Amino acid sequence: MGEIGDILTAIFLVVGGCFGLVGSFGLIKLRDPMSRLHAPTKATTLGVGGVLIASLIHSFAVDGYVSVHELLITLFLFLTAPVTALFLAKAHIHRHSEDEVLPSPGKDTCWAVLDHRTSRQIIDEAEYGQDD
Amino acid sequence: MILSYALYFAFGCFGLAVLMNLWKIITAEGVGDRVLALDTMVVNSIAILVLAGIQEGTEVFFEATMIIAMLGFVSTVAYARFMLRGNIIE
Numbered sequence: 104m105g106e107i108g109d110i111l112t113a114i115f116l117v118v119g120g121c122f123g124l125v126g127s128f129g130l131i132k133l134r135d136p137m138s139r140l141h142a143p144t145k146a147t148t149l150g151v152g153g154v155l156i157a158s159l160i161h162s163f164a165v166d167g168y169v170s171v172h173e174l175l176i177t178l179f180l181f182l183t184a185p186v187t188a189l190f191l192a193k194a195h196i197h198r199h200s201e202d203e204v205l206p207s208p209g210k211d212t213c214w215a216v217l218d219h220r221t222s223r224q225i226i227d228e229a230e231y232g233q234d235d
Numbered sequence: 236m237i238l239s240y241a242l243y244f245a246f247g248c249f250g251l252a253v254l255m256n257l258w259k260i261i262t263a264e265g266v267g268d269r270v271l272a273l274d275t276m277v278v279n280s281i282a283i284l285v286l287a288g289i290q291e292g293t294e295v296f297f298e299a300t301m302i303i304a305m306l307g308f309v310s311t312v313a314y315a316r317f318m319l320r321g322n323i324i325e
Contacts (some may be wrong), residue, residue: 112238120247184278194319
């Protein structure tokens with residue numbers, strides 16, 4: 104059990120390390136800001152996931168019981184990475200894009216990020232009436 | 236034996252990754268890239284802490300890892316909100 108656990112842990116550590124390195128290298132290497140968003144959010148998250156799985160297998164092989172901490176951290180990272188990517192992409196569109204270069208927003212009138220009235224103002228007007 | 240070599244390899248990989256993130260923070264041309272590099276650095280530091288936990292054989296690092304993960308997420312959202320709106324708490 105100990106030997107197999109060591110080998111499995113080593114495999115997951117090496118795979119995770121490679122993915123983490125690729126993710127951070129892509130952050131430097133890729134040219135477009137929107138494609139730079141790919142590397143850290145996908146490859147780095149996968150690399151950290153590999154390291155956490157290695158830690159899980161290691162603690163199971165050494166102590167004989169499964170610890171839940173790693174699963175918690177993995178779940179948290181896999182939930183938050185897409186949210187941060189979405190926020191950064193929204194901020195990038197808000198700061199750098201014009202209406203003409205973006206694709207059509209479908210059945211809406213315009214992209215919500217580029218709307219001149221912010222959603223806070225819309226809520227305020229709905230609650231307090233048109234005051235300005 | 237094989238485990239200690241794999242640990243050193245992973246430490247090297249993630250240390251190099253943190254250095255590349257630092258380089259990106261210094262040389263980035265926009266504030267969005269800088270925030271993205273900071274977020275990646277938080278994730279890499281989480282990996283390094285987990286690796287230290289494997290090497291030491293303790294579980295005390297997991298609380299620190301959890302706190303860093305939550306604070307990293309909140310700070311990235313705060314940065315993105317600051318870029319979008321100009322303030323964080325309206």
